[in-house]
Amino acid sequence: MKPKLSSAQITSLDEFGNRVYLNPAEVQGPFRKYRTILQTILVVFFLGLPWTQMNGHQSLLFDIQQREFYIFGLYLRAHNAPMLLFLLLGGTLSLAFVTSVWGRVWCGWACPQTVFIDGFFRRIEYLVEGNYLKRRKMAVDPISSSFLIKKTIKWILFYFASVLISHSFLAYFVGSYQFFEIIEHGPSANWNLFVLAQVITLLLLFDFGWYREQFCTIMCPYGRIQGLLLDQSSLAVVYDQKRNDCVNCNRCVNACPIGIDIRNGLQMECIACTACIDACDEIMEKVNKPKGLVRYDTLNGEKINLLKPRSLIYLAAILICAIGLIYSITQLKHSEAFVLRSISTPYTQQTENGIETVTNQFRFHVNNQSNDLHKYKIEVIDRPEIQIISQMSEIELKPRETFDWHFFLTVPKTDFFKNKKVKVRLIDKENPAEFSKESVLTLLGPSN
DSSP states (O other): OOOOOOTTSOTTBOTTSOBOOOOOOOOOSHHHHHHHHHHHHHHHHHHHGGGOEETTEESEEEETTTTEEEETTEEEEGGGGGGHHHHHHHHHHHHHHHHHHHOSHHHHHTOHHHHHIIIIIHHHHHHHHOSHHHHHHHHHSOOOHHHHHHHHHHHHHHHHHHHHHHHHHHHHHHOHHHHHHHHHTOGGGOHHHHHHHHHHHHHHHHIIIIITHHIIIIIOSHHHHHHHHOOTTSEEEEEOTTSOOOOOOOHHHHHOSSOOOGGGOSOTTOOOOOHHHHHHHHHHHHTTOOSOSEEEEETTSSOOOTTSHHHHHHHHHHHHHHHHHHHHHHTOOSEEEEEEEOSSOSOEEEEETTEEEEEEEEEEEEEEOSSSOEEEEEEEESOTTOEEEOSOSOEEEOTTOEEEEEEEEEEEHHHHHHOOEEEEEEEESSOTTTOEEEEEEEOOOOOO
C-alpha cells in the first residue's frame, strides 16, 4: 500500500523519505509565456554561440590544450587567466545581489538545470507520452506494449537531446569546426574526446531525464544558502494567507516541478519558477475571485528596495571587480615577451684585435597575441659599448605565433668590470609606442 502524504510534507517524498516521481501539470499564463520566450532564447544562444565568430575566431572558446582563450574578440593566454578571477568573483557577487533583491529568479528562469528540463526534456515527454494526466495514468497502469513503445521513443529522444547538448558544450573547449573534423575521423583517432563526450552525454541523460528536481533539492548548494541572501524585502513567490480564497484544488501543487506546496510558506526547495502563480490565477479566474492569491511579492509586502545596505555592499563589490577587470584588459598588450638566460655556457671570453671581451647568451620568448603581423627588434639602452649579436636583426611574427629569439651581448672586459647591469628592450619596430618590453640583465663573467 502506498504511504499517504501529510499536509506539511513535500510531494516529491513519501513519509519514509522515498522519492515520489513527479509529473507536473502544464499551465498557461503570462509567466509561462515569458519563461518560454526566455528559455528559447537561452537554448538558441547556448547551441548557436559556438558557431559565431569575432575577429576571425570563435566568439567563446576555452582551448585548454593550447592554453588559449577567446572571449568575444578578446584573446588571452594561460598567463592572463588570473584576470578571470575578477569575472568569476563578479559573477558570484552578481548572483548574490540578484538573489537579495529578486529572490531565486536565477533558478526558475535562467539556470541550465531548469531551462533544459522545462524547456527541452519535458516538451519531449509531453509530445511522446501526452499531458500530465496521461503520464500519471501510465505510471500506475500495468505495463503494456504501448507503455514500452512510448518509453523507448522518449528515452531515445532524450539521448539525442543529451548528445546535442554535450557536443555543444564540448565545442566551447575544442572548437565547433574542429569538433566536426574530429568526428569525421571517428572514435579511434580521438579516444579521449570520444569517451569524454559519452560520459557527459550519459550524465546529462541521467540528470535531465531522471534525476531532475532531486538535483535542486539534494545536490545544489544554492538553495541551501539562499536563507543567507534573502531578507524580508526580497522578492519571492508567496501565498497570501490573509485572503482565505483558496479552494483546495491543489492546482498549485500539481503544477510545481519540485513538488512543494506553496501554501506552506517559503521553502528551501522552491525555485521561483512561477508555475504555481499561473496555475492559481487560472483557478481564481474560473471562480470569479481576484488573481494574486499566489504572487510575486516581497516577504514583508513592501516595494523592492535596491538601496538597502546588503544590496549596496554587493553593488560596491561588483563595481570593484568590474574596475579590476576593465583595468586588466586595458593593460593587455598585443604582444608578450620575457627574457631568459641561455642554459648552455654562462659566458665566454675572447680576444679580437687586441681587445678582450665577455659574451653572454640570452633568448627573448616572444608571443604575438594579436590578429595582425608584427615586426620586432632588440636594442640596448644607454650602453653603446655593448654589442648585440644575432642571426637576425629583426623578426616577424604572424598572428598567434610564438618565437624564441636567441641573441648574444658582447662587452669589453674593462667595461664589464665597471658595470655588470644592462638594460635591453624588445620593441615593435613599426610602432614602438604600442609595444615595448624592457628587461634588466646581469652579465656573468670572470671575477678578475
